[in-house]
Amino acid sequence: MTTAPSIPTLPIIDSPIHPALTNVSLPSFVDEHELPSREGSRVIQFREALREAMSEEMRRDPRIFLMGEEVAQYNGAYKVSQGMLDEFGPQRIIDSPISENGFAGLGIGAAMYGLRPIIEFMSWSFSLVAADQILNNAPKMLYMSGGQWGCPIVFRGNNGAGGQLGSTHSWCVEALYSNVPGLKIAIPSCPYDAKGLLKTAIRDPDPVFFLESERMLGDKAHVPEEEYYIPFGRAALRREGSDCTIVSFGRPVNFCLEAAAELANEGISVDVLDMRTVRPLDSAAIVRSIQKTGRVVVVDQCWPFASVASEVITQVVEKCFDYLDHQPLRVNTDDVPTPYAKTLEQEYLPHKRKIIEAVRSAVGKA
């Protein structure tokens, strides 16, 4: 019988610019104290830190491209990619049709064949229409192919209440999406971490959801010019105290720090843990802190029901129940769609007053 001609065995990636798919190029991570100093005089915006992370990685690796709505000609809806078209050209900084499911799926196909896409969602609220691609395809591809087809892709964009964007455009997706195995979720709270975490996300071999906040893009802080990589799954202790542990991630970390400063005036000192990534979650750091304080308040900008805060508290109960001197508390957004009116939106968020009240209650000074 005639059979199909045999095909010579070639590596899956047989183009000169691409090493094999399995060539995972994770940077070697250093301990927190070995990272470059957080203090310094080079002050840039959060959005510039993101841009710097992408640009540095793109200069290093020709497989990386950035695709999304308005990322090229318009320099990004929020100017995160300003100037990148000029530097990298239209082959690598690519304006897409308004089609989130489309560019998410295209990115997945490109990632499966060894490119390293960065897919920008103007808002993570818009990722909901791409749910099948980002939740049902990207994080399962490796598993469903018995380890053969990886999907090294970064999805990034604005997450959470952006300042009067209304109910449909203010999604916090971390609660919904962190339920899914096979993906990683990074959520920086400051420009320094934005750069270090995004660089790690781009080098990571798994799909990474990178959650930014429109409200923080203009935040300014010192960001080192040198290259550095912040490992996933390692929380940062933003403030040290002994009476209560506050666990948070993303924008609300800043609310926690404001609350902590005010609580200090009342003689209440707190640990503020910035988780940096919710998947993986550095539960060991949370346990260590609670072993010291005996009390925990989780501050999370998602709705309370089945939120990341719920997960953190479950793990706390599982892992250090006997160290608790008070039931764990959480501060979420209110369990309602995001209000449109400015004053109502402000009140709806897990803001300073709510955090202070929760901590006072936890330490028995309510």
Added chain:
Amino acid sequence: MPKKTAYQAKIEHIQILDEQGKLDAALNKGGLGDEDAVFLYEQMTVSRTYDEIAFKLQRSGRMGTYPQNKGQEAGPGGIGLAVLHRGKKDWLVPCYRENLALFLNGLPMEKILLHWMGDERGNQIPEGVHILPISIPIGTHPLHACGLAFAEKYRKTGRAAVTFFGDGATSEGDFHEACNFASAMKLPVVFFCQNNFWAISVPRAIQTGSETIAQKGLAYGMPCFQIDGNDIFASYKVGKDALELAVEESRPVFIEAITYRLGDHTTADDARRYRDSAELESWQKKDPLIRTRKYLESKKLWNDKKQADLEARAKKLTEEVVRKAEGIEKPGIDDIFDYTFAELNDELRTQKRTLRTASLAQHPEQERLSR
């Protein structure tokens, strides 16, 4: 003011080999030669035998579920051979009724059986074979074909991607986004729709108000063709031309192949409950195997002896494939955890070791404390 025609188009239906096995030689110019027709006939027969044996495997409890390809061998066979002959190793991005296109382009035959037996190793594609794993969700994979075509264009390799889907998939948003992306970004993708008239129990008439599926490609600026999907000559010729067009002009091309699902949707389905037997019988007469054999016999390229010989060989080959698939050691328990991430995380590693509920397995200290 006189009205002007802003846009006008027509869809041509291309049939080269009719139901009686009569060939239109003029239309077949530059198309499938007789030697390759014999080859494809043999391969279709192997695919049909494979299909029948897979169906029996499921019925006897040796396989989870299986979607029969029966009656739809010609479309994937024709364009699959065109891909093979082009020699560029264009990508094949399948759903689940394109077995022959995959076999022709280097997918080991036991892989498909392994997949349906519930072993993810069936989706491990050998190196150098440009085929994506079978996609079960309807219509999500044409976007991956766009991504592959984008990657190939990015790398300037001159490869195209061919993606297969059914008439039902053309109602999904992903399909339309894929068409739009491929068109807007000028990607070399061949969209190959196997219109078999039934999406499980949903008939073509309910699926869309369009007169043809092919015309859906027009809205996205694609050259569109409708072919007789039970005609290997049409599938080969149009497939070959579409691939050339896609690559040379860097643009997507749409092919609607009119065919019919002679079997059930899958082994979990019983089409007799919703399909008219007269309809089925009318399509059984258009079976691609019957007409191809008639043609080959008319050209004295085939006879009963060859047929008997082929059937025996096809059965033997398929049985060997089944033995191979069933002989592969069942997946180990580690496979539950491995491949969730490129590198196993601590929680999964612990659970893999202990196989206890995560709540206990992850927290040995807590377990000790609460004892």
